Structures are given as structure tokens and as C-alpha cells.
Amino acid sequence: MLMAMTTAIGINASVLDSVRFDARLGYALGGTMPTHVGKEIRGINSFIPGFNFTVAAEGTLPLAPHWAIHSGLRYELGSMDVDSRVKNYDIEVVRGDESLKGIFNGNVRIKTTQRRITLPIQAQYDFNRDLSLRGGFFMGWLTNRKFWGWAYDGYLREGTPVGPKIEMGTEPGDRGDFDFDKNMRHMQWGIDVGADWRFSRHWGAFVELTYGLSGLFKSDFHSVQTLRPIYGSIGVTYSINLKNMFKKKTN
């Protein structure tokens, strides 16, 4: 992709020379979360972030003094297991042609895993040789998506808060299971900001925040409140500069 981009700009030795490539390895925190924690969510019983890592190959192309364009490809693996306590929580569970909706009071366990290939395109501002800030947007494609869980230890008021009260137990069959894999979007997009700090010739560190604007689910899906993929990552970078590589070789 980066190659295509550089081709589009026109292969110019001096431009290409100045491209800085880096390999990144990051650990992400976060996952899918509501944009604001609604007052229906009364507490988190447990939160287990999965093994969420990012590997990326990215490049930076200087365009003007202090300014550059930054892009690349990332492979992100994210998972989350959150167990929360809810009150007056609107829930609709759809299965085949049947749906059950109402107001739930009790506990909701949500597990999700996603594998995503992401293309970020960011403008980069270099404060100096060591420190830069980046901002832009990303497009992502999910290669693997799972979202499931259960409503348990509580009760549903079917339809409205004055509808029939239906208790949900803890065990499979007694609780309200849900599985929303197929309702998840394949394509995600959003905004992406980051900062890089290069502390040695090749090594650096980065922080990154990706904020999904597209939502986790397709727009016709209303079983759970809008959730967005939001990740904060920290990690290390190993950079090489084509010009330096070239110089090394000629020397």
C-alpha cells in the first residue's frame, strides 16, 4: 500500500531516500466500549483485557519542514471479557425470526474478540528529530469477529417495565444467552492519533489512540447500546531510514 502511494507520488530518489520505515509492536488497552458509560451500567464486576497486541509496518514520508505523511499496515488482535451490573438496561435478543426485548436488571457478561487489519493515514508533525505527533483516520477490516455473552442473575421485564417479570438464572439454559457475531461490521473506520519518541538511532516508543467512529455493529442492530472500538496502545518501534541504509551500503 505504501509502495503504491509512493508510486503515485512519483518515484523520486530524493523523496524515497527520506522515507523512514518502522516496524512496530504494541500492546493495546481498551476494547469495545460505549462512548459514554450510560447510567444504566451500575458497576463493573470484572474486566479482563485479552492479549491485545498490534504488529505494524509503517512508513513516514516527509513533505515539508516539520510535516510528513504517515501510513502503513497494522494487524491488531483485540479481545475483552467484561462483566457488568446493569439497571433498567434496554436489551433485545434476536434469534432467527424471533426476538425478545425488554428492560433488564442484573448482570451482563460480554466477551468479544476481533482481529483487524488497519490502514491508518495520518499527518505527522515533527517537533524535532526525536518527537512527533500524528493525527488522521483509519480504515479497518475485521478478519475475525466474535461478540457473545449472557444476561444472568437478574430479571427481564418483557416489553416494558410493567410487562411480565422473567427471572434469569446463572446456568446456560436458565440465563439469557446472546451471540451477535453476525451483526458486527466487517469494515470499521475512525480517527487515530499517536505520538512517537525516538530515543536511539533505531529504537523508539509510541502511544496511539484509535477511536472507532463506525460503531461495532451494523446500523440496523439495536440489541445493545452503541459500542465503539476504542483502543489505546503503547509499544516500541524499530526504524530504518532508506537514505541511511543506502549510505551504509555505498560506504
Add this chain to the structure above:
Amino acid sequence: MGHNYISHISPLAVLAMLAMTVLNTSCFGDEPDYCEADIETATLHVSDPAAFFFQPTDSLQTVFSTDSVITFAVRSDADVTSLSPVFTLSPGASIEPASGSTHDFSQGAVIYTVTSEDRKWQRHYRVSVVPTMITVADTLCYDFEHFELETATQRYYMWHNVLPDGSLGNDWATANAGFRISMGSAQPMDYPTTPLVDGYDGAGVCLTTRDTGPFGRMANKRLAAGNMFLGTFDIRIAMSDHLHATRFGIPFTSKPERFTGYYTFEPGATVQDFYGNPIASRTDSASVYAVFYRNHDAQGNEVVLYGDNVLSSDLLVAVANMGYVAPTTQWTPWDVKFEYREEIDEQLLASRGYSLAIVFSSSASGGDFIGAIGSRLCVDKVRLICSHEE
């Protein structure tokens, strides 16, 4: 597992997690107000309970979420002109007129309105205290002529029995409300229990074992036997504890001797087990029985029988069980004697200390979700023939 995760997370990650936890706890909004508006229990305190109630436990009633009528059946000579029922409500709710306020129930039901804490929802309850004559009937007739769509949802049928004074009672129950949880799209005639317009004599009732669809499969509750029984159905635990959702029995003040009626029964094509696998060797069977039992245990607690003990409880006094229900497409009479296990206590009988349950099911093992989809039991012109004590 969680441990391992934590130990592998870098200190920075732990810091970030802490920050998130703090963020979470600090940005939870104010606790939302409760939006429910239920009476959960109703209690009548009177100075001489023994002279007022048939049974001491009659003073407290647990009110189901689906109930909007609360009736205290009291002794026929009880003074109901100045009573102060006390209610417990769902959290945050308020009631008008107030809980504990005094009313004259001899003029009929008093309407109470419950409003939710968030003031957005209201429910109306008809509370009545009815002096009740103990009637000793010769024969009780159940003809299934009185049925209607359930008021709130209009999705399924419910039935009324004819009381001695000609008014309509709510003694018959079905699990149709439970079927609606799994099959919200079903039409009224697709439910397990449906009216049969052309029965043996006028309308009858038809019980059909139904597929519970995708939700049923998810919950390993793949079928719903058609059932009908004297008692109540507790939708609250239909999902979490289904065998206890069918509460068999109503207080009964006559001594039943024989249980008769007319039926047809056609077993469905293939019996399936709990996991939905076919059991080729088996033909589905139906249930037709009536039980008579003491409705308080030795400690004086009120008792109803459930799906798991209706034929085995120590409190059973008499059982009239048709046993094998032979398949037939012709209306076929049955006439089963109540087999008594102990003498009837007349005083207990007169103070509503016994309950009677009639139970029909299109799949006898439906409670364990074993049966054949399509098994169909129709019944009509049911009679309870009672003995006449002097």
C-alpha cells in the same frame, strides 16, 4: 487464568487499567430511578384472623407480575366494611390510595394505582375481599366455552370457568405465556393451548406439543407440551425454574369421587429427547389426571404442587389418573375414580384446606422437554363428580 494475565501486564498497562477503573467509577451517572410499578405482596391484618380467614396463610398474598386483580376469599360472615390492606411495592414505587389506608370492601373492589419512582409507568390493581360461601357441589362442570385473547398482549388464549353463581373465574391456567417468551411471533392458534371451536359439545380445548424455535434450542428447551391445569402459571420462573412455574391446584371444598370427560389423542410423528435427537422406539404419550391434596404442610406453610411432585407429594390425598391415554381420533369418554390414600378431614375440607388440580398435557414428559412435536390432545366436557356429605 486472570492471574496469569495480570502478571504479564506491564506496569504501564496496570496504571492504565487503574486509570480506566477510576474513570469508570467516576463517570457512572447518577443511579437511574426505578421504572417498575408493581404490588409484590398484599396483606390483610385483622383482629381475629381465625374468624376472618379460612386459613391463617390467607392473610398474605404474593402477587405475580402478570396479575392485576388481587382477591382475598374470606369467611362468609367476615366483616369487610373497614379493612386496611398493606402492600409491598417494587423498589421506589408509590401507591394511591396509600398502603394501610382503610376502605369499605363490601361495596366491591377498590382500585389502587401504583406509580414508578421515575413517574413514567403506572399499574392499576383491583383489590377485593370477598366473603365466600363454602359450596359443596355434586358435580363441577368444565366445558371450555369461555375463552378470550389475553388482554395485555392479545397473543394467546386464556380460559374461564363458570363459578356456582354464574360468574366467570380464572381457575384454569396454561403455559401459553411461557411459550410467548420463546416464540413472540407465533399467532394465537400456533400456541400450545388453543380453543377447539368444534369440540365434543360446543367448544373444547386442544393441547399441541410445539417447537419452541431458535430460543428454545439455545436454551435446550426445544419443545413446549400443550398443557392446561387448575392452578396458576408463574411466568417469573418459566425460564429459570420451569417445573415450579406450573403451580397445580386451587382450594376445593367438595370431596371428588370421579373424574370424567371426553378426549382425542394423536401422538406426533417422532419423539425427540432433551437434545432434539429422535427416539425411534418411542411413541408419545399424553397425561390426563386429577389430584386432591392437603394445601398446607405440617408446619402450616401454604403448599401448591409443581411439575416435579404433583404425582408424588406426601400431601396427596387422592389421585384419579387415566394412565395410558390410548391414541384415538374419535371422541372417547374417560371415567376415572379418585383413589383415596387417607380419610378426608371434613373440618379441613370446609376451611379450604384441600386443593384440587386437574392436569392435561399433550406430552407426558414435556416437563423434561421430551415428546413429539405435533402430539395433540383435545378434551371437552370434563366433570368432577363429588360425594355429598350430610
